[in-house]
Amino acid sequence: MQIALVTETAKIAGAEMNLIMIATRLRKRGHTVFAVLPRKGPLADRVHEANVSICTVPLPGFVSTSLLIGGRYKVPNLFGFIISIVAGCVWFFRLYRCFQRRRPDVVHTMSMWSHAIAGLAGQLAGASVVWHFQDVVGPYAGFGLYRWLVVQWSRRVPDCILCVSDVVADQFQGDPTAASKVQILENTVNTDLFRPCSTRSLGNGIAHPAKLTIGTAARLIPWKGQEVALRSARILKERNIPFHWFFAGDEALGSRSYRSFLEELVERWDLEENVTFLGWVPDMPRFYNQVDVLVHTPVEPEPMALALLEAMASGLPLVVSRGGGADHLIEKGGGILVPPRDPEAVANVLLELVRSPEDRLERGTLARNLTEQMSGLDGYVDQLVRIYRSLQTKKDLIS
Structure with a gap:
């Protein structure tokens, strides 16, 4: 054939x-x-x-x-x-x-x-x-x-x-x-390619050991909700939570001005030391192994983002806006669903994960186990x- x-x-x-x-x-x-x-x-x-x-x-x-x-x-x-x-x-x-x-x-x-x-x-x-x-x-x-x-x-x-x-x-x-x-x-998802990092433990982020390291992986386009994520980052900074947030993803067709808009928000809210836009990342397994949690905050229903499954296979806990095609998998895999367009809810969940690294590790283990059962x-x-x-x-x- x-x-x-x-x-x-x-x-x-x-x-x-x-x-x-x-x-x-x-x-x-x-x-x-x-x-x-x-x-x-x-x-x-x-x-x-x-x-x-x-x-x-x-x-x-x-x-x-x-x-x-x-x-x-x-x-x-x-x-x-x-x-x-x-x-x-x-x-x-x-x-x-x-x-x-x-x-x-x-x-x-x-x-x-x-x-x-x-x-x-x-x-x-x-x-x-x-x-x-x-x-x-x-x-x-x-x-x-x-x-x-x-x-x-x-x-x-x-x-x-x-x-x-x-x-x-x-x-x-x-x-x-x-x-x-x-x-x-x-x-x-390829569970052989995407695997938990052997050095991930109850400690904090690998890329920034003294901070919670947060990742978002999605094309830079408004409906993917990076603006919501940045508003959550602003709340974390106002609460004096040490963190760094990495955004992986390139611009989609017609969305070049959106990246500029996001960068303006970063500057306006004094987040330059807390936020990094990586653009297209060729080595996504390494990306997932350098963060503690993956956050995905689309403002429209997410069909079934492959990045969510990759992060779960990598042993990461997920914080995701409710209403997408992967909601049932996220919940079974220990992920946390939050209302769409609610940066306060995202920040509150991240604060709880900062306070309980054991919970973070347990949720990541559930996520990995679920992908192995698929x-x-x-x-x-x-x-x-x-x-x-x-x-x-x-x-x-x-x-």
Whole structure:
């Protein structure tokens, strides 16, 4: 079986880590797999290191379909949407030629624009199309137009919609045709790669031994809630709690002004000695092993952040905003859920964790134990292969 894994970005975040993992495991099982990428970059480097074939299909520059006002308030950018559609049409014809030449049995898309454009190109080229949906399109995004377009496209293009959580699947439930294609496939984590640090003990942070060392791992984009985290940091500083907070993550498309906004907050609240923005971090296992707790404070429902599972496998306690697709795992794994947009609640939980390192260690142990009980990478890929084969069987019967 030949599988094409497609994304429109050259950077690396959770969805792209999934792509690398899936491609690597499928190749080891003897399947022919290739990644379709728009250009060279960190993602292409990682895919190459995994000995996975790459088909580069150049993508004209997309423009963000939203604008940030004041560095954090998102409004629709319909002009950018139109430009991106034109760029997408060019990419569509290039992808179609690629699929005609390579003849994949399955086109597995990993990101929003690849769902729409590569999915259609794959369908017309005769492949089965799998959308790996890892986003929640807000009901009011683009005045409601964006979700409507996603649902309408989902009726016609994919043969299967893999959703990483119930929260993601919910956006398709209002349409019977789309809902009939949905299957839940929760993210998993490589527990051999992400492991607790052997030197982590009841003491404080490794990077700053005299302080609580806090980590946040997410792309810098307003809905990920780094502003909430900084407000919590401000409260900790006002209470004279010694800490250092590391933010791992690069800017997303259209969010460059958000980083500037966050840096202004750091300066305004005199947090320069307490907060560090690391940008993209290539060695995430090392990052998790240098912090005492991972905090994730999205202001919108989090689909199923891979970073949360990586941190749990690394033996970290979690403090996370309630309402996301991983809530059940976080609670089972000793994590603490807090109300969204509530920096005071986050600060209070962190204060309790400062006062009780034993509790911190116990919660981290629960988190690690839970990830070891999950199906693991082999079970995850087993499910994928079964889905691919069922789609191929259905296509063969129809033909």
